[in-house]
Amino acid sequence: MLQSLHQVPGLALDILNDASPWLLASFFLAGVLHEYLRPEKFQKMLGNSRISSIAKATLSGLLLPICSCGVIPLGLGMYYSGAYLGPTLAFMTATPIINPAAAILAFGLLGPEIALIYIAVGFIVPFIIGIIANYFGGDELQLPGMKGFEGPTSLESGDEPAFLQKMSAGLRWGFLDLGVMVSRYIVIGVILAGLIIALTPQGAIQEYLGQPGLISLLGIAILGAIMYVCAVGHIPFVAALIATGAAPGVAVTFLMAGAATNLPELLSMYKMIGKRCVIIYSTVLVFCSLAAGWLVNLVLMPDFIPVFSLGQENTAVSLANIFIVSVPEPIQLACSAVIMLLGSYSFLTQLSKMRQLRRATA
DSSP: OHHHHHTHHHHHHHHHHHHHHHHHHHHHHHHHHHHHSOHHHHHHHTSSOOHHHHHHHHHHHHTOOOOTTTHHHHHHHHHHTTOOHHHHHHHHHHHHHOOHHHHHHHHHHHOHHHHHHHHHHHHHHHHHHHHHHHHHOGGGGSOTTOTTOOOOOOOOGGGSOOHHHHHHHHHIIIIIIIIHHHHHHHHHHHHHHHHHHHHSOTTHHHHHHTOOSHHHHHHHHHHHHHSOOOHHHHHHHHHHHHHTTOOHHHHHHHHHHHHHOOHHHHHHHHHHTOHHHHHHHHHHHHHHHHHHHHHHHHHHOSSOOOOOOHHHHHHHHHHHHHHOOOOOHHHHHHHHHHHHHHHHHHHHHHHHHHHHHHHHHO
């Protein structure tokens, strides 16, 4: 047990290193999005419960090669700028599950049968989550204060802020407001994720992956939902397990539940949107990934033959590398340091407020 606990800081740092460059990029994009796409524009584009709004959010998410941690600031930025809960969750689901690199690797390493189902589910599930979120969103359907928002009256041309002023305001919001809030939960989440990985018995995941039953699929769906999984990085891992006897449906279940959710993401959503949002998102995603895995096993087993063509695998890896951005380790460490500084600033600010409150009530 103590030996496993010693691994937690290293595992947490590895997770943070993978996610931190995307987080900082997302803080930047979220800030620009918040400043240039004003609430009145979002009300017209995504501030409604129409299917077309969910489709726009899903399609835009499918083209971004960002992990489930990196998508947090972008999704929250959309929601805080006026998007409805449905399009927000559709975007946050689609972005980490499917991207060009993941699709190519899935064809090359998992085979066309699994890859086609995986890609189809990656399109369909965000729609399902978006529709359910709009229907059951309740008070969280829209950010409080956005209901009935009509936007400011048009400005005179001379009143329009300069480009540098708008960029400065957007970056302040993206890093010092949203970034500070999100980083606190990211730091907590990666520590918890590292703890779970360290305490999970070696071989337990492989044991679940090798069983085609619904109970084992449910177990791996729940495990994937709380772990940090990158779809692109874990496709070779899952392909190797399938080649050694794991059930093919496990690939889709593990990649969907694992790629689209993790503890930092769920914790951020809970604190910054609400409990109903997390329940809808995690429940629907786990059961959809379970259903997809069951469907794959039903269709492909028992005659499924893993993909072994080395030439095909090399071609897939070469094509996928075109879409994969490799961040050097020193830059990863620097980005992780920024996230930890933002998180520490948030903790210290919260502690200072608590002390002031105690003094005021003493």
